[in-house]
Amino acid sequence: MSDYEKVVDTLLGRWKSQILYTGVKLEIFESVGTAPKHALEIAKELGLDGALSYRLLRALASMGFLNEKDGQRFSITPMGELVRKDHPQTLRGVILLEEGPEHYAIWKHLSEMVKDGRQDGFMREFGLRIFDYISQNPEYREIFNYAMSSYSATHTKLVLEALKSYDFSKIKSLCDVGGGHGHLICNILNGHPQLQGTVLELESTIKNKELLWAEKMGMADRCRYLAGDMFKEVPRSDAYIMKMILHDWNDEECVKILSNIQKASSPGGRVLIVEHIVPGPETPHFSKLFDIHMMCALTGRERTEKEYASLLERAGLSYVQTHYPTSRTIGVIEGAKQ
Numbered sequence: 001m002s003d004y005e006k007v008v009d010t011l012l013g014r015w016k017s018q019i020l021y022t023g024v025k026l027e028i029f030e031s032v033g034t035a036p037k038h039a040l041e042i043a044k045e046l047g048l049d050g051a052l053s054y055r056l057l058r059a060l061a062s063m064g065f066l067n068e069k070d071g072q073r074f075s076i077t078p079m080g081e082l083v084r085k086d087h088p089q090t091l092r093g094v095i096l097l098e099e100g101p102e103h104y105a106i107w108k109h110l111s112e113m114v115k116d117g118r119q120d121g122f123m124r125e126f127g128l129r130i131f132d133y134i135s136q137n138p139e140y141r142e143i144f145n146y147a148m149s150s151y152s153a154t155h156t157k158l159v160l161e162a163l164k165s166y167d168f169s170k171i172k173s174l175c176d177v178g179g180g181h182g183h184l185i186c187n188i189l190n191g192h193p194q195l196q197g198t199v200l201e202l203e204s205t206i207k208n209k210e211l212l213w214a215e216k217m218g219m220a221d222r223c224r225y226l227a228g229d230m231f232k233e234v235p236r237s238d239a240y241i242m243k244m245i246l247h248d249w250n251d252e253e254c255v256k257i258l259s260n261i262q263k264a265s266s267p268g269g270r271v272l273i274v275e276h277i278v279p280g281p282e283t284p285h286f287s288k289l290f291d292i293h294m295m296c297a298l299t300g301r302e303r304t305e306k307e308y309a310s311l312l313e314r315a316g317l318s319y320v321q322t323h324y325p326t327s328r329t330i331g332v333i334e335g336a337k338q
């Protein structure tokens, strides 16, 4: 692409993500299959307007999510498969959350935030912090938790790769702080039969038992779900893991969570912090964009390895090392209590 084309492509980013969001929300990808199907048939099946549906399908085909054949007939592509409900690594939840009405609305505050230095577009838009909004809005909560499991389908693989040589043999108990529905911890337990797991979570996140991975993966005897508040206390455990938690919070809030882990740990105890780690200035990285999303959504930020090491030290823990998968998309910062 020429520089001109790159600028135009960036400028049209929101159009593209809204077209994709609409296709996903209207369940277009569940209706279109591998055999070509007429636009009117798809529209009828989904209860949509025929003429406008054709234009949406054509745009989705132009972006590579569908194939368009002569006579307004469409079939699905491998990219389209990735956003279907039934794909094991589906990105459907992420799309519904990140382009849904709440997250769409918070971005409009970005320039004001950068001017006045006060982040958290969620608070500006809804007058509530995101996790309070989640507790009070079941529909948003459902999409948020679906998106977290959707992100986890990819993240869990990367964490398992990063930790493939990690010595879990001396660890008997592992607590996933803010572990959502438990996708990550259940997959770790799966590879380490001596481990017992605990997911510490907000009551509202874990109250629907049908959504919990321990139940779905037949691991309910090895993984318990504990309703609690990581800012108050965390349960005693040999080791802790936290994925996409510290990036939600400012430095003082992170030190509070880590201090609670420090208090509950025995000497030699470990903490594994999974995040998108910001690399040096020469390297373009997803974390540098996700950081702006954090600015819009709450008080958090993405951080460098050094910044995580400094948070650990402020909480009385020491930095040990960072484990990366080959792609370096995410990293696992290891801290220890001396």
Ligand SMILES: C[S@@+](CC[C@H](N)C(=O)[O-])C[C@H]1O[C@@H](n2cnc3c(N)ncnc32)[C@H](O)[C@@H]1O
Pocket: 131, 148, 149, 151, 152, 177, 178, 179, 180, 181, 200, 201, 202, 205, 228, 229, 230, 231, 242, 243, 244, 245, 248
């Ligand atoms: C960004 S999500 C990450 C979830 C999960 N670790 C993952 O990667 O899929 C943050 C999680 O923190 C949980 N959380 C927020 N505040 C919490 C608190 N005070 N105590 C425990 N969990 C909390 C939320 O319910 C949510 O599931």
